[in-house]
Amino acid sequence: MAQQRDWVPQDVDISVPSMARTYDYILGGGHNFAVDRAVGVQIEQIMPGLRQAARVNRAFLGRAVRFMADQGIRQFLDIGSGIPTVSNVHEVAQSRDPECRIVYVDRDPIAVAHSELMLAGNDRAAIVHADMRDPESILASPEARRLLDFDEPVGLLMLLMLHWVDDESDLPGLLARYGDALAPGSHLAVTHASGDHQGREVTDATEVIRRSRSQDQMNLRTHAEIGALLKGFDLVEPGLVGCGEWRPEGPADISDSPDMNMLVYAAVGVKS
Template sequence: MEQSRALPTEVDLSRPSAARVYDYFLGGAHNFEIDRQLAEQIAAMTPNLADTMRAGRAFLRRAVAELTRLGVDQFLDIGSGIPTVGNVHEVAQAINPEARIVYVDIDPVAVAHSRSILEDNPRTAVVQADVRDPAYIIAEAKKTGLVDFSRPVGVLLAGVVHFVPDDDDPERLMAVLRDAVAPGSYLVISHSTYEDQPQEMLDAQKLSARTATEITLRSKAAVTAFFGDWELLEPGVVHMPLWRPDSPDDVDDNPARFGAFGGVGRKPT
């Protein structure tokens, strides 16, 4: 995809964008030369990274399928990204066609493409917002009429909280989200880590500083703390492939190489 007049006006083409770099790694078409250059540079340093991103999508798919089977029929997907194969609405609505999803992303390309592919899906909506403003996200999600906050909601934060630096107080924003939802709601988090990582992976993460959204790697303890006092579903916060794999083949010989933890928590009733 190259610059065209159809693009949303706020697209910044002077810097790579995390959403477009991610799209490139997943084989999507919604990226620009500046994104591809950064992606290739990161890929040359860490050949594992495309696998990491696919493992992240696979974790999200398994978590959404599990929550839908547990009866969750409304989702708030924050940092949803540029639509790609196996989107949350596809996974959830394949199990429950009535499931409703509000997608939220800060990136104008992600938002514009999400809107265009979801035009014909009345049980989805797209909001452009910053995860650092959770009160605004909740208010906008309410306005869509798709999420009833008096009932359990699946709040998805897949690969997004690591874009919130410590200075922006991620603990506070997580607390606001946890407080806004009804008992019986679930929180799905995946988050990059420095634990058990080779130095080249850590060096590649530093390149994210060139995007508008730099990554902050965190420990397992810090990721676990984002769930507050919620009950963690088995097996807890683990390297992503270890979270309820569909088959033993899903579990890599070295699940730590994916460089991110995943977990699902439930708000006590």
């Protein structure tokens, strides 16, 4: 293994790419390694507008959190929060109301380590090191018990997360376990990659990830398949649409490339 940098947890194998770190690279972040950048460069060569798609997804995060806050949501659970960058959930939510409480969850040790540094001194936000496939441990974690009241509505975010869960892991059942823990009036925001509006490029990009030996493997789903996952939540207008089409507030929320606006579907739903 290559020599570790001082900000890297000792148990992290930096010879194997992480999609959290590759996404950090695509967003222009600095917490990634050569192996992550190599995957990112290969995917960008196949899909030159990928950085625009990442920016559009990040912009959706802000709009979704602001929408939830405007509906009275004051506590948020962000599953697969990734490596901290600008306009994180707690920054957006607490700009609306400083009393908002946020629990982040990620399985990537580097994402967790940097989140802990970022959240130091913020007693209304915390990070849990866990895999989204184990909702019970997340919901029962000390951080969730301290900050979240599941008798009240919660804003649950799963952005660019569901396509990393394969069909064998029973994704509908997994989402139902989260949904069952939420009070009526809770909101769910999701984004999910799809090949519906792409050509061969998205399949080739998925193959790059498969060959990379990363434990994160993408599972593309259609609009209908993604919509079926949201059972139990009433989608707010405009429903399940391309990420750039979900209530854009200005040119910065939309890509110049129509394909990149539709690479990822987005939706916000409310539990009745």
